[in-house]
Amino acid sequence: MKAQITLVFLLLVNIVYTQKIEERIERVENGLTYAITSPVEKEITQSNIIQRLRENKIQGASVAIVNNGQIEWSKAYGVTDGGNSNPVTTETLFQCASIGKVITALAALKLVEDGKIDLDEHVNNKLQRWKINTNESQKVTLRHLLSHSAGLTDDYGFLGYNPEDEIPTLLQILNNDPIANTKKSLEVKTSPGKTERYSGGGYLIIQLLIEELSGLSFADYVQKHVFEPLQMIRSTYDYRPDKNFELSIASGHRSNGKSLKNKKYNIYPERAAAGPWTTAEDLAKLIVGIQGAFNSKANPILKQESTQELLSIQINNKGLGVNLKGIDKPEAFWHAGQNLGYTALLYGLIEKGQGAVILLNSDGGERLMQEFITSVALEYDWPVMKSYRSLEIPKKLQSELIGKYVNTDQNLTLLINAKKGILILTPLGAKKGNQIYRISENRYTFKDSQDYYKLSFNSENGNITMIYTESIGKTLELKKID
Numbered sequence: 001m002k003a004q005i006t007l008v009f010l011l012l013v014n015i016v017y018t019q020k021i022e023e024r025i026e027r028v029e030n031g032l033t034y035a036i037t038s039p040v041e042k043e044i045t046q047s048n049i050i051q052r053l054r055e056n057k058i059q060g061a062s063v064a065i066v067n068n069g070q071i072e073w074s075k076a077y078g079v080t081d082g083g084n085s086n087p088v089t090t091e092t093l094f095q096c097a098s099i100g101k102v103i104t105a106l107a108a109l110k111l112v113e114d115g116k117i118d119l120d121e122h123v124n125n126k127l128q129r130w131k132i133n134t135n136e137s138q139k140v141t142l143r144h145l146l147s148h149s150a151g152l153t154d155d156y157g158f159l160g161y162n163p164e165d166e167i168p169t170l171l172q173i174l175n176n177d178p179i180a181n182t183k184k185s186l187e188v189k190t191s192p193g194k195t196e197r198y199s200g201g202g203y204l205i206i207q208l209l210i211e212e213l214s215g216l217s218f219a220d221y222v223q224k225h226v227f228e229p230l231q232m233i234r235s236t237y238d239y240r241p242d243k244n245f246e247l248s249i250a251s252g253h254r255s256n257g258k259s260l261k262n263k264k265y266n267i268y269p270e271r272a273a274a275g276p277w278t279t280a281e282d283l284a285k286l287i288v289g290i291q292g293a294f295n296s297k298a299n300p301i302l303k304q305e306s307t308q309e310l311l312s313i314q315i316n317n318k319g320l321g322v323n324l325k326g327i328d329k330p331e332a333f334w335h336a337g338q339n340l341g342y343t344a345l346l347y348g349l350i351e352k353g354q355g356a357v358i359l360l361n362s363d364g365g366e367r368l369m370q371e372f373i374t375s376v377a378l379e380y381d382w383p384v385m386k387s388y389r390s391l392e393i394p395k396k397l398q399s400e401l402i403g404k405y406v407n408t409d410q411n412l413t414l415l416i417n418a419k420k421g422i423l424i425l426t427p428l429g430a431k432k433g434n435q436i437y438r439i440s441e442n443r444y445t446f447k448d449s450q451d452y453y454k455l456s457f458n459s460e461n462g463n464i465t466m467i468y469t470e471s472i473g474k475t476l477e478l479k480k481i482d
Contacts, residue, residue, distance in 0.1 A: 021073055024379055028065070031375035034367065036448050037437045038389045049372065053078055057257030058362040060088035060250050063372065064284035067380060069291060069353030071284045080361070081251040082259055091234060093241055093249045093277040094359040095265060096344040097337030101203055102286065103226055104272040105146050105321020107218075108206055109306045110225050112142070116213040119143045119309070123205065128212055130174050132205065134188040142209070144192045145202040146321050147314035151190040156182060156200030158274050160266025160340050163240060167269050170211075170218075174204055196315045200273040207272035218271050229300035230289045232282040239267045241277050249277065252341015255364030266340045274339055280357040287348035287355040290333070294350060311350055317472060326472050327454045331383045338363070345369040347376075347385065354380050384451045390437040398423060401457060405466045405478035414466070414478060425455070 032047040053061060060078035064071055076088040112119050117126050122139040124131050132140050144150035159181045161167050166179060173180045186201045207218045214221045219237035227235050234247070241247040242264070251264040260266075268274040289300070293307035302310070310320045311333055317324045322333040330350055337344040343365050348355035356376040358369045370385075377385035393401075398418055405414045413428035416436070425446075426433025434446045436455065444455040454469040464480040 025073055025075065028372075028375045028379050031378060032368070032371040033374055033378075033387050034371055035374040035377070035385050035387050035451070037439060037445055037450050038387065039437075040390050040392050042389070044387050044389055046375075047371070050077060052368050052371065056362070056365050056368050057255070058360050058365050058368065059253050059257060060092070060361045062088055062090060062092060062094060062250075062280040062359045064090075064280035064357045065376060065380075066284050066287050066291075066348065066353065066355035069288060069297070071281060071288070074281050074284070080248065081264070082253060082257055086248075088250055088361075089248065090281055091248060091279060093234060093236075093247055093279060094344065094361060095252070095268075095274075095337075095339045095342040096276050096278050096283060096346075096359060097268075097274050097339040097342060098200070099283065099335045099337040099344050099346050100272065100274055100276040101321050102290075102333075102335050102346070103222060103276060104203055104206055104210075105310060106226050106286075106290075106301055107210055107222050108142060108146060109302055109310060109320065111210065111213050113303060113306055117142060117209070123209055126209060126213060127205075130171060130208060132186070132188065138188050138192055140188060140192050142206070143314060143320065145199075145206050147196070147318045148198050148202065149193050149196050149315045149318070150199060150202050151188040151192045151195065151197075152186055152199040152202050153189040153197060154182075154184050154186055154199055154201035155197070156184075156204075156270075156273065158182065158200060158268055158270045158339075160268050160274075162263055163265070163267055164263070167239065167267055170204065170208055170269065173270065174208065193315070196318055200270065203273035204270055207270070210272070226286075226301060227282075230282075230285045232278065232285050235276055235278040235282045237271045237275050238277070239269075247277075250342075250359075250361035252339070253362045254341070255362060257362070260341050265342075268339060274337070278359075280359050283344075283346055283357040283359075284355065287346065287357070288353070291348060291350070291353050291355070295353075313472060324472060325384050325451055327451065327469050328475075329473055332385070336366075336369075338366075343369060345373060347373050349382060349384075352382075354382060386450070388437075388439040388445075388450055390439055393423060393436075393438050400459075400464065403464075403480045404428075404482050405480050407476050407478045410476060412476065412478065414468070 029049045038044050059082045062076045064074035074090045076090050080086045120141045140150045168180045176185050242249045252260050293302045296304045324330040325332045332349050334347045344359045346357050358372050373385050415426045423436040424433040436444045438444050442456045452471045456467045458465045466478040469475045
């Protein structure tokens with residue numbers, strides 16, 4: 001009898017939990033909205049995901065949500081190809097393009113952990129078959145390459161290759177061989193470590209480095225040290241997974257919803273930068289693995305120290321292979337991707353076991369993906385990517401805040417004035433300022449900048465101090481002088 005009661009109780013708990021998740025799915029699906037700060041008088045508009053896919057002429061999508069350190073739910077929408085009725089499922093593979101750089105970063109840091117290379121040594125010391133063309137004073141390190149600060153000016157971007165064409169090798173691409181369609185040589189033009197400039201070409205160097213240090217192909221090394229440990233069983237660098245493994249894939253489409261001409265997809269031999277085929281669920285496993293390592297939970301890929309380095313600011317808002325977002329500190333890591341016919345977006349919170357992935361088989365849909373992430377952020381109360389309906393700033397509070405604020409160390413003066421009942425912040429001498437929006441009791445921001453700028457005000461003994469924070473902890477204090 002006791003066992004039966006326990007079983008009934010567990011079944012009831014499972015029913016309640018399932019119902020809760022289904023309600024969350026429904027709210028996310030119907031809550032698509034852009035991450036903006038809305039004026040007091042304006043409602044935040046929300047849309048349904050099916051409606052937005054139709055409006056954007058997107059044939060198919062796959063999503064996965066991470067909560068409490070595990071995949072909470074995943075779902076697929078639409079069809080694999082506009083020319084058929086085959087539904088996208090959670091097992092359908094998409095190209096995730098530059099999200100592959102996150103995978104590459106994990107693989108590279110594994111080599112660092114194994115003592116194969118130091119994060120801050122000149123990679124030319126390890127490269128054998130090809131060298132970076134640089135002078136003796138320009139030391140290019142793995143840290144530079146991973147954070148897009150190596151001084152390379154290629155701005156890659158890859159065009160991809162028709163599956164029917166001859167596919168160049170990695171060395172042919174690096175050597176700018178006529179068979180390769182990347183016609184710009186990889187050259188160091190600015191001092192390494194000084195400037196952030198996006199470089200897919202830098203990840204080709206990492207691809208070569210991984211192969212030479214491991215003695216394995218890049219695909220085999222990642223399979224062994226990333227995909228298998230994280231049980232990413234539907235991720236591959238095979239060029240033709242539909243033909244070679246009979247796996248279900250989503251075919252690429254243009255932003256007008258039309259199929260690609262005479263092919264289903266392009267091939268990307270630039271594997272480290274743009275090459276993976278994967279699913280939203282597998283990328284969610286990647287998020288869970290990174291979060292677990294960062295928070296010192298059992299994890300099969302990297303040590304906590306390496307993962308903390310991965311998620312630390314290297315230059316601007318770049319980590320190692322990831323973009324970082326937050327105001328007072330890095331609170332989320334993310335990466336987007338776009339290949340011909342595909343777009344993708346991944347977000348993971350650093351300290352909270354939450355995240356989301358969305359994959360589309362379309363050139364378009366960048367805004368839709370952000371709307372989906374914002375819907376998730378609102379439902380799961382993330383610290384980033386949320387939209388806000390601003391709060392009224394009472395007239396008494398406005399009068400207290402109006403004035404001149406000065407930071408003498410930075411020789412910076414900011415003015416707050418009122419104009420038609422709204423507050424405007426203007427740097428001294430500037431012709432135009434920005435409206436200040438109040439989004440909580442003592443937090444203010446600017447339009448569409450809630451994840452990048454925060455203003456708060458402290459009052460003590462009648463003296464007011466503005467705390468001005470710009471993107472991940474760059475904070476200034478300015479004293480009100482009149």
